[in-house]
Amino acid sequence: MRETALKGALVQVPLLDLKTQYKTYKREVVRAINEVSESQSFILGPAVAELEERIAKYCDSKYAIGVSSGTDALLVSLMALEIGLGDEVITTPFTFFATAGCIARVGATPVFVDVDADSYNIDVRRIEEKITAKTQAIMPVHLFGQAAQMKPIMEIARLHNLAVIEDAAQAMGASRDGVKCGNFGVCGCFSFYPSKNLGSFGDGGLVTTNSRALADKIKILRDHGQNPRYFYKIIGGNFRLDAVQAAVLTVKLKHLDKWNEKRRQNAALYDYLFADSPVRGPKIDSNNVSIYHQYTITVPKRDQLQKFLTENQIGSAIFYPKPLHLQECFKGLGYREGNLPVAEKLSREVLSLPIYPELTEEQIEYVGRTVLKFYGLD
Numbered sequence: 001m002r003e004t005a006l007k008g009a010l011v012q013v014p015l016l017d018l019k020t021q022y023k024t025y026k027r028e029v030v031r032a033i034n035e036v037s038e039s040q041s042f043i044l045g046p047a048v049a050e051l052e053e054r055i056a057k058y059c060d061s062k063y064a065i066g067v068s069s070g071t072d073a074l075l076v077s078l079m080a081l082e083i084g085l086g087d088e089v090i091t092t093p094f095t096f097f098a099t100a101g102c103i104a105r106v107g108a109t110p111v112f113v114d115v116d117a118d119s120y121n122i123d124v125r126r127i128e129e130k131i132t133a134k135t136q137a138i139m140p141v142h143l144f145g146q147a148a149q150m151k152p153i154m155e156i157a158r159l160h161n162l163a164v165i166e167d168a169a170q171a172m173g174a175s176r177d178g179v180k181c182g183n184f185g186v187c188g189c190f191s192f193y194p195s196k197n198l199g200s201f202g203d204g205g206l207v208t209t210n211s212r213a214l215a216d217k218i219k220i221l222r223d224h225g226q227n228p229r230y231f232y233k234i235i236g237g238n239f240r241l242d243a244v245q246a247a248v249l250t251v252k253l254k255h256l257d258k259w260n261e262k263r264r265q266n267a268a269l270y271d272y273l274f275a276d277s278p279v280r281g282p283k284i285d286s287n288n289v290s291i292y293h294q295y296t297i298t299v300p301k302r303d304q305l306q307k308f309l310t311e312n313q314i315g316s317a318i319f320y321p322k323p324l325h326l327q328e329c330f331k332g333l334g335y336r337e338g339n340l341p342v343a344e345k346l347s348r349e350v351l352s353l354p355i356y357p358e359l360t361e362e363q364i365e366y367v368g369r370t371v372l373k374f375y376g377l378d
Contacts, residue, residue, distance in 0.1 A: 011313065011366055012313040013313065013314045013315060013354050013359070013363045014315040014354065015315030015316060015352070015353075015354050016315070016354070017356055018194060018195075020358040021356070021357070021358055024255070025251055025252060025255060028251045028254075029251045029252070032047075032247040032248065032250065032251050033244055033247055033248065035247065036243045036244050036247045039243075041243055042244065043240055043242060043243065044066075044223075044240055044241070044242075044243070045243050046243075047243035047244075047247045048066045048240075048243055048246040050246070051066055051206075051241075051249050051250045051253075052064040052066055052206070054253055055190075055206055055208070055253070056208065058173075058180075059172075059181075059182045059208050060180050061180075061182060061183050061188065061208035061209065062209070062210045062211075062215075063209050063210070063212065063215035064206055064207070064208050065206065065208075065209075065215055065219055065222065066204070066205075066206050066240075066246060067204075067205045067207060067218075067222050067239040067240070067241055068203060068204065068205060068238070068239045068240060068242075069192075069205045070098065070169040070190060070192070070193060071098040071102060071191075071205070072222075072237075072239040073191070073207045074098060074099065074102040074139075074165070074167060074189045075102045075105060075106065075237075076207065076218055076221050076222055076237070076239050077165050077187040077189055077207055077218070078102060078103065078106045078108070078137075079106060079221055080187070080214055080217045080218050080221055081136070081137065081163050081165070081186070081187075081214075083103075083106055083108050083137055083163075084106045084107045084108055085107035085108070086107075086108075086134060087108040087109070087134055087135075087136040088109045088111050088132060088134040088135045088136065089103045089108050089109070089110055089111065089135070089136060089137045089139050089165075090112075090127060090130050090131070090137070090139065091103065091110055091111070091122070091138070091139040091140070091141070091167075092115055092122040092140070092141050092143075092343070093112040093113075093115070093323040093325040093340050093343045094115045094143065094320060094323050094346060094347070095141040095320070095324065096319075096320070097324065097327070098169070099139060099141055099324075100112070100324045100330065101329075103139065108136070109134075109333070110324070110330070110333070111130050112324065112333075112340060112343075113126045113127055113130055113340075114126055114340040114341065114342045114343055115340075115342050115346065116149075117346070118283040119148070119149075119282075119283065119284075119285065120143045120144060120146075120282075120296065120350075121141065121142070121146065121147075121148040121149065122140050122141065122148055123342070124148075124152040124153055124156070127156055128156055128160075131160055131162075135160065135162060136162065136163065137162055137163040137165055138156070138157055138162055138164050139164075139165045139166075139167055140164070140167065140185075141167040142167065142168050142170060142174055142181050143170060144170060144290075144292070144294040144295075144319075144352075145170050145174050145197070145263075145291035145292050145293035145294065146171075146174065146282070146285070146288055147171060147174050147175065147176035147288055147290075148176075149176075150166075150177075150179070150184040151176075151177065153184075154184060154185070163185070163186050163187075164184065164186060165185055165186065165187045165189065166181060166184055166185045166188040166189060167189055168181040168188045168189055168190050169189060169190060169191035169196070169205075170191070170197075170293040170294070171190075171291060172190055172196065172197055172198045172256065172291070173197065173257065173260045173291045174288070174289060174290055174291045175289045176285070176288050176289075177287050182208040186209060186210075186211060186214065187207055187208070187209050187214065188207065188209070189205065189206075189207055190205055190206045190208070191204075191205050192204035192206070192245065196293065197256065197259060197260060197263070197291050197293055198249060198252055198253060198256050200245040200248050200249050201244070201248050202245060203245075204241055204246075204249065205241070206241070217234075220233060221234065221236035221237065221239065222236065222237070222238075222239035222240055223236060223238075223239075223240060224237065224238060225237075258357075260291040260357075262358075263291060263292040263356070263357055264290070264291075266292070266295070266355050266364055267290075267292045267295050269364045269365070270353065270364060270367075270368055273364075273365065273372070274297070274368065274371070274372075277372060277375065277377055278299060278300055279297050279299055279371055279375070280297060280299070281295070281297050282295065282296055282297070292355050294317075294352040294355060295352060295353050295354075296319065296352045296353075297350070297351055297353065297371075298349040298350055298351075299349060299371075300349070301374075302318075302348065302350070302351050304374075305351060305371065305374050306351055308370070308374045309370060309371070309374075312370050314353075314354070314370055315354055316351050316352060316354075317351075317352045318351060318352070319350065320347060320350075321347055322347055323340060323343040323344055323347050325340055326344070353367055353371070354367060
């Protein structure tokens with residue numbers, strides 16, 4: 001590999017650079033927003049319907065329902081399945097708070113299963129031992145853009161008559177065994193938070209499903225439970241996706257596969273740079289197509305490394321510094337340190353590096369060599 005032109009130079013490499021990406025589709029998105037403005041149809045309406053149709057096709061799902069956030073996608077899915085007080089939902093402790101938070105919000109109990117050290121996803125070998133008479137669902141997370149091991153998860157769910165709700169917030173476009181994320185379980189829940197691979201200009205989310213009955217119910221639930229207007233069949237909430245966000249997302253969806261492919265190329269360069277070093281990059285299963293929402297490494301002296309990167313103007317982040325089973329809000333569940341050792345170890349060792357598609361090869365080499373320099377290898 002050629003020497004980077006930036007070696008020895010101090011450059012800025014942010015964790016994420018949305019402004020640079022915006023320049024590539026600005027004209028398209030401004031036109032789309034103007035169309036919504038001219039229509040004055042801001043709540044649901046044609047723009048949301050168009051996005052739903054396009055996402056359903058993209059994910060190979062029969063139905064897609066736009067909602068107000070990825071969190072609300074999880075919440076409304078649990079509500080639609082009537083999971084609540086006294087029920088248990090099996091999930092992972094190594095994820096964003098919303099995964100378990102939504103389970104608790106409907107009155108159910110999150111039951112945490114440790115994760116696999118290679119993929120960071122739920123360890124499928126440990127799921128069945130946590131199933132009880134109260135278990136109603138499994139909620140796997142496709143963390144950092146890599147699909148969980150869905151074949152054994154779906155088989156376990158079938159044997160025990162459990163629903164599977166995919167937390168696919170970080171996995172729009174990822175697949176396993178040729179099947180797109182969001183198309184395995186009864187529901188797939190996506191986030192369009194601005195930092196996601198497909199991000200809106202604010203909050204936004206979406207649910208995919210292959211069940212007509214469930215799609216219809218989620219559409220009712222997202223609009224306060226009314227059907228028709230002002231007649232309330234069930235108690236819902238305000239989980240509607242607004243039209244401006246839908247218009248933005250429809251424009252950006254056209255570019256998503258290209259952006260995801262560039263992330264994979266960036267990851268491959270990192271993998272090359274970190275070979276035969278103490279830096280352990282993400283391990284992607286051969287039957288997976290990851291979208292690398294994050295490029296997350298596990299390293300010794302993680303906190304010192306992050307400080308060194310900051311000093312060299314390189315952005316990084318820790319996803320996640322404390323697993324959910326040890327969070328104060330879940331103290332009542334009775335978990336203690338040492339209960340889920342893999343998740344706990346990862347929380348001390350993971351660090352996410354810049355991976356966004358607009359990175360140049362020189363920037364990636366600068367980041368990689370700066371990491372190696374910290375370990376005395378550059």
